[in-house]
Amino acid sequence: MIETVTVTGSTNADLIGRLGSGESLADGYWLRARRQSGGKGRGGRAWVSPEGNIYASTIVNLRDTDPAAHTLSMVAGLAVWRMVTDRLKVQNRAKVLLKWPNDVLVSGAKIAGILLERHGSVIVTGIGINLSHAPDIADRKTTSLADENSEMDANPDQAMLDLAACFSDELAIWRDEGTRSLFARWQAAAHPVGTQISVHESDGAIVAGTFAGLADDGGLRLCLANGAVRTIHAGDVSLIAEG
Numbered sequence: 001m002i003e004t005v006t007v008t009g010s011t012n013a014d015l016i017g018r019l020g021s022g023e024s025l026a027d028g029y030w031l032r033a034r035r036q037s038g039g040k041g042r043g044g045r046a047w048v049s050p051e052g053n054i055y056a057s058t059i060v061n062l063r064d065t066d067p068a069a070h071t072l073s074m075v076a077g078l079a080v081w082r083m084v085t086d087r088l089k090v091q092n093r094a095k096v097l098l099k100w101p102n103d104v105l106v107s108g109a110k111i112a113g114i115l116l117e118r119h120g121s122v123i124v125t126g127i128g129i130n131l132s133h134a135p136d137i138a139d140r141k142t143t144s145l146a147d148e149n150s151e152m153d154a155n156p157d158q159a160m161l162d163l164a165a166c167f168s169d170e171l172a173i174w175r176d177e178g179t180r181s182l183f184a185r186w187q188a189a190a191h192p193v194g195t196q197i198s199v200h201e202s203d204g205a206i207v208a209g210t211f212a213g214l215a216d217d218g219g220l221r222l223c224l225a226n227g228a229v230r231t232i233h234a235g236d237v238s239l240i241a242e243g
């Protein structure tokens, strides 16, 4: 079920607040806002949210049998990648890349953002997708579906239905087939092994190397200049060619 409101501060904050008040929300429930006045991005940044894009959050009630919760971030990334890829012309498919862990890039520019927040055994997954506008983000190139394909149907209502369907599919695959299948599907949509990247770690350090694939837990394996391989579990990744 998709509940749409005209404006709210942040759909993620709303769902976290409702869960905190003891409300239980079912898997498949989405709260979508046509615009947000206090959209939240990763790392405490703001997510500028004018009308015309997608801003929506959904619920995953974790089950004992589920794979590790943090890998849901890649489930969300794949769902957005599918939705964006489907809406662009076939010849543009190669330009749509997942960047670890869940950024979706078109021609190297960020087109979407995903923010996972946990409340007990519930994961709130918030997704913003630039349909008509590409708000500026410091030090990042941004784009929108309309910028990439002027013939695209920018109807946010249909785009939202498509996103919910892709997420539901990806969630079912994650539950049924586990992380082995998830990582293989993610890797097929992501920057190839050998891509030059740099990682901005939470302590401020920046480390460069080449992407050496995913670790068994979904971490990013980074091959350093001296040949050693480090596994990174948190950090902002830049593709060197991104600039």
Ligand SMILES: O=C(O)CCCC[C@@H]1SC[C@@H]2NC(=O)N[C@@H]21
Binding pocket: 009, 010, 011, 012, 013, 036, 038, 039, 040, 041, 042, 043, 045, 047, 054, 055, 056, 057, 112, 113, 114, 115, 126, 127, 128
């Ligand atoms: O910084 C990022 O890349 C993550 C951005 C996540 C934005 C979405 S929009 C819907 C949901 N509500 C929020 O306040 N943030 C997320």
